[in-house]
Amino acid sequence: MKKISKNVLLVSSVGLAGSAFAVTNTHPVFAASNASKKTTVANDQAKVKSAQKSVDQTQSKLTQVQNDLNTANKDLAQKETELANAKSTAEAANSKVAAPNKSNDEAQSALKQAQAATDSANSDYQNAVKDSTDKQKDLTDSQNKVTNLEKQLTDGEKNNNDIKQKVTEKNNKISDNQKTLSGLQQEKSESDAKLASAQSDLAEMKQKADSASQALQAAKKDLSSATSTNESLTLPQSYIDYVTGKSTDWDTAKKDLQDVVNNHTYPFTDGDENDTVYDDPAALSESDQKRLDFYVKSLIDSVKSQVGSTSKLTITDGSLEFAKRYTQEYQNSNYVFRKYNAIKSASSIMGLDEYAVTGYDIAANRQVTSRSISIINGYIYNSYKFGTTKMSEIAKAAFDLVTQELANPTDYNNIINNNGYFSVAVTTQDDKFYVCLLTINPANVPSHFNTNEVVKPSQDELATAVQKSQADSDQANKDIESAQSTFDQAQAENQKLGQEISDLQKKISDGQSSVSSLQKQLTDTAKLQSQIKETKDSLPAKQAALQAANEKVQTTQSKLNDCKTALAAAQKEAANTQSNLDKVKADASSAQQKLQTAQKAYDEAKKNQEKLTASVASLTKKLAYKKKQLAHAKAVLALAQSKNATTKKKSTKKSTKKATTKKATKKKVAKKVKKAKKVVVASSKFTSLKGSKKAFVGKWKKSKSVSGYQVRYSTASSMKKAKTKSTKATKLKVSGLKSKKKYNVQLRSYRKLSGKTYYSAWTKAKTVKTR
Numbered sequence: 088m089k090k091i092s093k094n095v096l097l098v099s100s101v102g103l104a105g106s107a108f109a110v111t112n113t114h115p116v117f118a119a120s121n122a123s124k125k126t127t128v129a130n131d132q133a134k135v136k137s138a139q140k141s142v143d144q145t146q147s148k149l150t151q152v153q154n155d156l157n158t159a160n161k162d163l164a165q166k167e168t169e170l171a172n173a174k175s176t177a178e179a180a181n182s183k184v185a186a187p188n189k190s191n192d193e194a195q196s197a198l199k200q201a202q203a204a205t206d207s208a209n210s211d212y213q214n215a216v217k218d219s220t221d222k223q224k225d226l227t228d229s230q231n232k233v234t235n236l237e238k239q240l241t242d243g244e245k246n247n248n249d250i251k252q253k254v255t256e257k258n259n260k261i262s263d264n265q266k267t268l269s270g271l272q273q274e275k276s277e278s279d280a281k282l283a284s285a286q287s288d289l290a291e292m293k294q295k296a297d298s299a300s301q302a303l304q305a306a307k308k309d310l311s312s313a314t315s316t317n318e319s320l321t322l323p324q325s326y327i328d329y330v331t332g333k334s335t336d337w338d339t340a341k342k343d344l345q346d347v348v349n350n351h352t353y354p355f356t357d358g359d360e361n362d363t364v365y366d367d368p369a370a371l372s373e374s375d376q377k378r379l380d381f382y383v384k385s386l387i388d389s390v391k392s393q394v395g396s397t398s399k400l401t402i403t404d405g406s407l408e409f410a411k412r413y414t415q416e417y418q419n420s421n422y423v424f425r426k427y428n429a430i431k432s433a434s435s436i437m438g439l440d441e442y443a444v445t446g447y448d449i450a451a452n453r454q455v456t457s458r459s460i461s462i463i464n465g466y467i468y469n470s471y472k473f474g475t476t477k478m479s480e481i482a483k484a485a486f487d488l489v490t491q492e493l494a495n496p497t498d499y500n501n502i503i504n505n506n507g508y509f510s511v512a513v514t515t516q517d518d519k520f521y522v523c524l525l526t527i528n529p530a531n532v533p534s535h536f537n538t539n540e541v542v543k544p545s546q547d548e549l550a551t552a553v554q555k556s557q558a559d560s561d562q563a564n565k566d567i568e569s570a571q572s573t574f575d576q577a578q579a580e581n582q583k584l585g586q587e588i589s590d591l592q593k594k595i596s597d598g599q600s601s602v603s604s605l606q607k608q609l610t611d612t613a614k615l616q617s618q619i620k621e622t623k624d625s626l627p628a629k630q631a632a633l634q635a636a637n638e639k640v641q642t643t644q645s646k647l648n649d650c651k652t653a654l655a656a657a658q659k660e661a662a663n664t665q666s667n668l669d670k671v672k673a674d675a676s677s678a679q680q681k682l683q684t685a686q687k688a689y690d691e692a693k694k695n696q697e698k699l700t701a702s703v704a705s706l707t708k709k710l711a712y713k714k715k716q717l718a719h720a721k722a723v724l725a726l727a728q729s730k731n732a733t734t735k736k737k738s739t740k741k742s743t744k745k746a747t748t749k750k751a752t753k754k755k756v757a758k759k760v761k762k763a764k765k766v767v768v769a770s771s772k773f774t775s776l777k778g779s780k781k782a783f784v785g786k787w788k789k790s791k792s793v794s795g796y797q798v799r800y801s802t803a804s805s806m807k808k809a810k811t812k813s814t815k816a817t818k819l820k821v822s823g824l825k826s827k828k829k830y831n832v833q834l835r836s837y838r839k840l841s842g843k844t845y846y847s848a849w850t851k852a853k854t855v856k857t858r
Contacts, residue, residue: 128731131724138717145713149706156699163696166689173678173685180671180678187668194657194664201657205650212643219636226629229622236619243610250605257605261598268591275588278581285574292570296563303556318382319389320489323347330394330503337496348490353482368453368476368513368520369414375478380407380511381543383485383524387502390493398506400526405437405537409444410510410525412436417514417521425516426523443531447501448523449488451480455518471518481513484522508538769793770847771836776855782822783855785832789817793836799849800832806852809833829856 323343328334363375371379380402387400412433422428426448434441454474461468493499508527513520532538544552771793775786785798798819801809812821824830833849 128727131727135720135724138720142713142717145710149710152699152702152706156703159696159699163692166692170685170689173682177678177682180675183671184675187671191664191668194661198657198661201654205654208647208650212647215639215643219640222633222636226633229626229629233619233622236615240612240615243612247609250608254602254605257598257602261595264591264595271588275584278584282577282581285577289570289574292567296567299560299563303560306553306556318385320386322393327394341494344494363478364475366475368481369418369515371513382482383511384509386489390502394503396503398504400505400509402541403508404539406508406510406527409433409437410512413512414514438533440531443528446523446525448521449484450519450521451484453518453520488522768836768838768845768847771834772850773834773853776853778855778857780858781824781826782820783857784820786818787834790836794839796836798834800830802830804831824857826857829854
């Protein structure tokens, strides 16, 4: 017979009362019998025999375990008696500890009091000895102090007489030096005035010499510029032919022009004495400004003459003034198009039409020594620190501007046909400097515009100017030598007087310091006499205090001896009570160990008894189950035998007789099945139970042979007023609950058979809290 699981439901006789067809074809109890018509009575008989054997084996094992349990109960009773005796012995031994323990506590307390009294007496004695020693030392120190003070008084009186004599001598010397100092200071005042006059004359001569030297350098630069042979540009013939219309070969003309430019030498040679160095290229001196204007004009005039141009450039006082204005406005502007803004502003200042002014510029790099970047209000600003710029660099930039215009077939007329009042301006912006050629149309200048032509001096005029400047410079240098000699003599005399005054002042200061030092060395004899009297007056009181301290030493020593005697007696008594206490504690400890041994033996016997009791209960339950299996097997056998008997009847019998036979068989089966007892439906349990917002979600594993599951929940642990929800799934969410509330939740499974529903037991309640 097929083994039935303890969780499989056996249907009661009530479920089979309806029809024989339900019993034989649909109910699970007889599923094994009705599954196939090939099952034989012999097989069912074998299953009954096997079930009977299992019942017998379980009964035998149960009998054996019950015997073991009886033995274990007797052993447990004996161990319980032994444990009670051990507890009684231990309690008696513990009760004997109290009295000796109390006696020992009292003895220890008396010992502590005796020790404290001894310690206190010893402390008093030590303090008395120390006080006596301190007072003896204090008296001896006072006596020695009187002796020392009397000696200091005698020595001090002698020392004071010697110091007073020395102070008188030094004061007389100081008075003489102060008289001499007054005369020297008068002479020094006269010398100071004489020195200041000489210094003023010398400064004036140096200023004249500097002016003469600057004038000489400027004259030499002008002469050097006038004698220069490379202030013109010789154009190649191919370029001249192209410009004058004799040729159309611009490529050759441009190439030949570039060769001439590359081989050109400049009048401002890098490194010579006339190559002025500027921190700011926009701040040219007047002399260098004119040199630059004349140089660029000479370049352009040489070009004009070679191509036959009749236009004329004229440098005037007005055009030079316009260049200055242009530079100022350019440097002060923060516009993007600075050149055009500067032309407009300078024209407005000088009353010119801005459209009458043309300007062509070129940029060149400045020497940058450092650069920093800052962001202000979202804008990026660059800050630079620059090195110097030479005049030769500025002249080269001007030359490059002219040749750049000439090298452009659409711009060379800006140079060749340039006509008007001419000047050159130099400006700076960020890390560049700019050279700009400015031309003013003569037809559009107002009447107040200064058209006085500035002509480059002749070589002879410049040579004469150099000679005159050289003579002025030589005379200025001679005047400096004479003024320097007068100043040096006055300074030497003034320094000598100053040194004499300083030396004399030091002597006076040293003398005064010496007098002050001597006065500090005077002995205060009155103070010494007062100290002697005060110390002598204190001696009688200190002698009396010493005598009292010595008497206290004797008293405290006697008390200390008495306390030591009492302490020895207390120590002896404490030792006796401690020995007695140790003995009774040892007896109590031995009894306690025996109690622990008896308790351990009892616990082991109890554990064995409980284990056997559980085994008996388990086997009893198992035996009942085996008997149910046997009854089930017998019922199945009876059904098989009934069917077999029905099958053997002849087919010629009337249908009414067949119906009667079926009804009789049904009643017999029903009687046997009634003996089968109901069994619980396969149960389930939660695998997960979690709270969510005003809800909770439960999950469980699927159970076999069940139709569905029910979940009930309540806020009460008794499950009072619980609500129930059903589902066929293995997961259920219960919503619409209270927030942050704790719920008790249970689960059970159910199965529907023959129109009835059967339930498993509710699981143990689990708690879950909503959010």
